[in-house]
């Protein structure tokens with residue numbers, strides 16, 4: 001087929017649940033391509049010799065290579081090509097911000113002047129992973145090296161840790177993961193909701209690790225249950241990976257934030273997802289069922305919290321964001337889905353104070369209108385408050401989703417571990433080695449709140465660092 005003929009092929013739409021129905025259930029919104037759709041979408045790839053899409057992928061997945069195989073219906077071959085660099089295709093295919101990464105650079109999207117018409121790389125990636133899982137495997141691939149007798153402790157079980165654990169186990173090391181929560185998976189289980197990322201997919205990855213011989217210890221808070229140094233000095237671990245993420249919620253610092261009915265998005269989503277509060281009558285988790293909810297923020301966390309509030313019975317959900325929609329950091333698809341489901345967007349507005357209903361509970365939210373000024377250090381135009389523009393939103397619940405910082409516990413309990421002024425662990429960019437010999441770190445605890453694919457890439461890099469360190473006989 002010529003390039004011109006390929007350009008005329010229609011982009012395959014993602015089958016989805018009806019917005020009116022899905023806004024009240026927890027099932028996955030995007031239903032996934034059929035085999036025919038996956039092949040048709042993959043066939044749109046122009047096989048550009050310069051592979052611009054790969055430059056946009058943080059782990060440089062061989063995109064034209066896997067699309068060529070998928071176009072022929074060789075989904076197992078496509079998955080093997082993806083897995084050469086990415087360990088979590090079922091997850092990344094669903095949650096990566098493709099429109100800012102691979103798809104942003106796709107020639108097809110550029111030629112058709114619409115990033116939405118770029119080859120749907122993530123959707124085909126997801127299809128290949130789901131296809132393999134349905135056939136009883138994740139396409140694990142790489143064989144395991146002979147046992148080395150070396151022991152690696154991996155702290156945390158998010159995407160950085162999952163990847164690091166897999167690569168260290170494949171190198172023949174004896175790996176144990178330590179997780180503070182009662183369930184492994186990090187943000188993939190406690191933060192990102194079921195309707196976006198089914199938990200069975202994350203569990204399949206954890207099960208794959210267990211099959212590789214990785215031990216998973218839950219309810220184990222390193223820094224409290226056991227200190228990091230004790231893992232090395234007393235428990236005999238030869239190397240440690242710290243992948244503890246960025247789970248410390250930030251607040252606005254405004255009046256009324258301590259009222260009953262104000263939550264961090266982290267707490268709200270953890271109760272709802274990990275603690276299954278949506279399974280009313282079956283889960284014991286106490287939950288605040290707000291009827292009129294304001295969510296503060298414009299990222300994926302804010303979208304997840306507002307869509308979760310709808311599913312948990314809110315009649316009105318307002319998303320309050322101080323910049324314009326063009327500056328929202330959330331994935332375009334999540335913004336689109338939130339709007340379709342009925343979340344009301346209030347852009348260029350921001351919370352000024354939370355009002356007391358007279359009994360210590362949320363009685364409303366006073367907001368200010370904003371305008372966009374000059375670009376700030378991030379390159380985004382900074383919002384400027386319009387004096388005297390105050391107005392009140394009638395809400396009984398406020399969810400704060402304005403960012404997360406690094407959890408300070410490990411740094412505070414590990415002498416000699418260097419962190420920067422934001423509390424992120426400082427590492428060697430080549431090996432992810434920290435200031436303590438034998439201790440490596442990666443993911444959000446190093447980068448600050450980032451993305452799944454970046455965390456995964458960091459875990460992989462750290463595993464290479466650990467494997468080289470252990471090979472050196474240290």
Ligand code: FAD
Nearest residue numbers: 156158159160180186187191222245443444450451452455
């Ligand atoms: P995490 O996934 O945060 O995992 C860290 C784990 O370490 C946690 O399980 C934690 O309990 C555990 N832990 C912490 N301290 C200790 C300790 N002392 N001892 C033992 N265990 C400990 N990214 C995307 O790419 N796309 C998205 O759509 C997207 N949506 C998101 C939605 C939400 C609600 C959130 C919160 C984040 C989202 N992200 C998204 C960001 C992404 O999930 C993170 O960048 C990624 O999960 C970071 O991975 P990680 O392995 O570094 O840490």
Ligand code: SF4
Nearest residue numbers: 045046048053106107
């Ligand atoms: Fe295919 Fe788009 Fe990548 Fe070109 S840029 S190789 S069309 S996915």
